[in-house]
Amino acid sequence: MPSQSIRRVFFPAFLLILISISTQASALPLMFMDIGGSGSGGQVQQGESVTINVLLSDVPIGTDSKGLFSFGFDIAYDSAGLNATTHDFGALWQSTGIDSSKNDPGDVGLSANRFFMSSGPYGDNILLGTIEFVGLTPGTYSLTLGHFTGTGDNVLFDGNSIDDGPAFFTNGSLEVVPEPGTFVLVSMGMALLGLRSRRQSSAG
Numbered sequence: 001m002p003s004q005s006i007r008r009v010f011f012p013a014f015l016l017i018l019i020s021i022s023t024q025a026s027a028l029p030l031m032f033m034d035i036g037g038s039g040s041g042g043q044v045q046q047g048e049s050v051t052i053n054v055l056l057s058d059v060p061i062g063t064d065s066k067g068l069f070s071f072g073f074d075i076a077y078d079s080a081g082l083n084a085t086t087h088d089f090g091a092l093w094q095s096t097g098i099d100s101s102k103n104d105p106g107d108v109g110l111s112a113n114r115f116f117m118s119s120g121p122y123g124d125n126i127l128l129g130t131i132e133f134v135g136l137t138p139g140t141y142s143l144t145l146g147h148f149t150g151t152g153d154n155v156l157f158d159g160n161s162i163d164d165g166p167a168f169f170t171n172g173s174l175e176v177v178p179e180p181g182t183f184v185l186v187s188m189g190m191a192l193l194g195l196r197s198r199r200q201s202s203a204g
Contacts (some may be wrong), residue, residue, distance in 0.1 A: 007035075017104075028167070029059050029155075030056070030057055030170060031073060031155070031169050031187060032169075032172075033053065033055075033171075033185065034053040034078060035050060035052050036050040040170060040171070040172040040173070042172070042174050043174070043177075044134075044176055046135050046137070046138055046177065046179050047134070049085065049134045052075075052131045053171075054075075054110075054133075055127055056126040056128055057126070058122060059157070062119065062122070062158050063158055066118075066159070067121070067157060068114075068120030068122060068126070068157050069158075070111070070113035071154065071157065072148030072149065073111075073129070073144075073147070073169075074108070074113035074147060074148050075107075076106060077142070077146055077174075078141045078191050079105040079106040079140070080136070081138075081175060082135060082174060082176070083133065083134045084103055084133055086130060086132040087101055087130065089128070090126070090129055090130070092121050093112040093114070093128065093129070094107055096111060096114045097113040097115030097116050098116070098146075099111060099112035100112070105165050108131055111148040111154060112126060129163055133174060135174075135176035136174050137176060140173055141173065141176070142171065142173055143174055145169040145195055146169055
């Protein structure tokens with residue numbers, strides 16, 4: 001009888017341990033965007049600009065005191081609706097090693113390492129870089145986050161790539177809304193069309 005009692009206590013405890021291990025294992029590093037402080041989905045007025053922060057979270061402490069050594073990211077977007085005007089590295093990545101950037105129509109990205117530093121940052125909301133976007137044409141546009149070079153080894157932690165998983169990059173979207181004056185003109189035009197239609201109906 002005591003053995004059955006022990007098994008009853010041991011089995012739930014064992015399950016709790018497995019759940020705890022599973023939860024810890026699922027907290028993998030991920031890269032994401034914060035668009036104007038609104039998370040992965042933001043809004044900008046036509047002709048105005050918005051700042052997009054690219055961040056990294058769930059980064060553990062390095063086992064060999066090196067930790068997060070480098071990063072690289074690329075944002076692909078529709079250049080007919082958006083324009084990336086400026087870009088900059090986060091404070092933790094300025095003058096720490098070798099860096100690179102690109103800004104082509106529909107394609108902007110940053111890459112840097114901490115070659116001159118002994119250890120890398122860890123934790124959540126590590127700012128990698130900022131991109132300034134200007135809204136050109138009203139509409140909703142996808143922002144696709146991916147590798148800087150396409151080689152899959154841009155984000156190195158303890159000497160190993162951590163950006164190969166399908167859920168590492170989190171995409172976003174940016175809506176460009178018309179200028180307030182445009183709304184007024186459209187409303188006036190709709191009102192005039194409605195008035196003309198009613199007059200024609202009355203005349204008929």
